Amino acid sequence: MAKGFMAVSSMVVVALLVFSIGVGIAAAQAAGLKKGFYKKSCPQAEAIAQKVVWGRVAGNRELAAKFLRMFFHDCFVRGCDGSVLLDSPTNTAEKNAVPNLSLAGFEVIDEVKAALEQACPGIVSCADIVALAARDSVSFQYKKNLWEVETGRRDGTVSSDQEALDNIPAPSSAxxxxxxxxxxxxxxxxxxxxxxxxxxxxxxxxxxxxxxxxxxxxxxxxxxxxxxxxxxxxxxxxxxxxxxxxxxxxxxxxxxxxxxxxxxxxxxxxxxxxxxxxxxxxxxxxxxxxxxxxxxxxxxxxxxxxxxxxxxxxxxGQIGVLTGANGQIRNKCNAVNS
Ligand code: HEM
Structure with a gap:
């Protein structure tokens, strides 16, 4: 009887464990990001991004701060979807909002994108490029990656200055x-x-x-x-x-x-x-x-x-990401695909 109870209870424990591991995996996959997302589709992607970014940071060490902040501002407005990179004909995109006027390095992002489009057209998102540029520029000082970047983000199509104002915390905040x-x-x-x-x-x-x-x-x-x-x-x-x-x-x-x-x-x-x-x-x-x-x-x-x-x-880097069939892979980082 006691044995039977033990057997049942350990089955329950195993079942609970499997269930919770399942939930854990589901939660991890819900984000749809993973380390090495481009391993098969564009194996050189991260090396190409790092080469361009390190080259630019070597000439201008201040870029590390720019990219780290760009990543933060991208993620806090509509999630990490590259929306901070979009241009607006009416100057009403995120990058036109006051807290973003001191961002810089957009031309380096475009340079990484151009190199990646040449190697693997239509594969690597601009949102992932921002995440990689933040990691690579900050890591340049140590010549080794300071953190792992999960990839697999897709690009958003909407960018609003008002949303940037509403979501980026002010320096006067308590x-x-x-x-x-x-x-x-x-x-x-x-x-x-x-x-x-x-x-x-x-x-x-x-x-x-x-x-x-x-x-x-x-x-x-x-x-x-x-x-x-x-x-x-x-x-x-x-x-x-x-x-x-x-x-x-x-x-x-x-x-x-x-x-x-x-x-x-x-x-x-x-x-x-x-x-x-x-x-x-x-x-x-x-x-x-x-x-x-x-x-x-x-x-x-x-x-x-x-x-x-x-x-x-x-x-x-997981905030509000677009993955799977959501969003798009922009052809150019400053404009949505036509
Ligand atoms: C906690 C809320 C935060 C507030 C209120 C805040 C506010 C600010 C402000 C007002 C500046 C100066 C911008 C300028 O004068 O051009 C700044 C710079 C910066 N912030 Fe934050 N920030 C916050 C969090 C973060 C986070 C989470 C990161 C990244 C992990 C970050 C990274 C940076 C960097 C690297 C700079 C320097 C940018 C440069 O040199 O151009 N900040 N932040």
Missing amino acids: FDILLSNFSSKGLGLQDLVVLSGGHTIGVGHCNLFSSRLFNFTGKDNPSDVDPSLNPSYAKFLQGQCRRNLQDLNDNTTVVPMDPGSSLSFDNHYFFNLKARQGMFTSDATLLTNARAANIVDKLQDPGVFFDTFKNSIKRM
């Missing part, structure tokens, strides 16, 4: 806003903190943080500084952003987000953050939540940063 924005994309608190580490490379425009330096409570003078900023860092930033006396709209001066190592992808952002040297309110606000602050502590370890970044960017 913690709860950021968390709900990330949650709406299926990402969690840990992803928010870890992916903010992207701010270890690249630059920010003064107008996006100068109210923290000169006008935090509306007094409009250089002592009206956000108290959550490290005072010497605030002074440094004030010196960088040569203030136009009339307004805070210096939208031409840029400052490295990780001064001294803004071309190096590492966990230095998290040291800065702890030293209260996050450039944007959206950076500083990560310390205002106990769980997030705890993750910031863990990310002081470079090994933890690289490992967790791999996972979070993989999840980011």
Whole structure:
């Protein structure tokens, strides 16, 4: 009797296990992405993309930040579908929205696409090229891939500036806003903190943080500084952003987000953050939540940063993807197929 019960219960366990593995596989396949999607259809695809991107990044190291941000902005608006690449005759595409005006490197994406079209016409999507360019440009510094890119995305056909404005988080955002924005994309608190580490490379425009330096409570003078900023860092930033006396709209001066190592992808952002040297309110606000602050502590370890970044960017790359028969493989990345 006891034996019979054991046999039945272990059958139930096995059945549950098979069921949950099945669900797991189904969930993984639901995204329709996989490592090496082009292995058969275009075996050289990833090598070709890497060659073009590395060649360009060798000549301009700032491109890594551009492509990492381009990938983020693509994925957060309509999913990772290459919609950020589309041109609009009426200037109403995602790339025309204010947060995207400082994106760059579109011509390199076109160059990768042209090389891939020559090797394997009609096979590799522009959405995948953006994902690969982000990985390859950031990895160039280390001459080895820092993370795995799942491929198999297809390209979208719609791109709207308003959707970009609605979905790309603002640098003035407080913690709860950021968390709900990330949650709406299926990402969690840990992803928010870890992916903010992207701010270890690249630059920010003064107008996006100068109210923290000169006008935090509306007094409009250089002592009206956000108290959550490290005072010497605030002074440094004030010196960088040569203030136009009339307004805070210096939208031409840029400052490295990780001064001294803004071309190096590492966990230095998290040291800065702890030293209260996050450039944007959206950076500083990560310390205002106990769980997030705890993750910031863990990310002081470079090994933890690289490992967790791999996972979070993989999840980011799965947001709202078009796969299978959905979407299209664009002939050119800046236009839908006619
Ligand atoms: C958490 C919400 C985020 C906010 C509010 C935010 C906001 C910003 C802003 C305002 C800039 C400066 C743009 C400029 O002045 O031209 C910037 C730059 C940048 N962001 Fe973010 N960001 C966020 C998350 C991310 C994520 C998830 C990534 C990628 C993993 C990322 C990667 C970058 C990079 C690489 C740059 C530098 C771009 C360059 O040098 O041109 N950001 N971000």
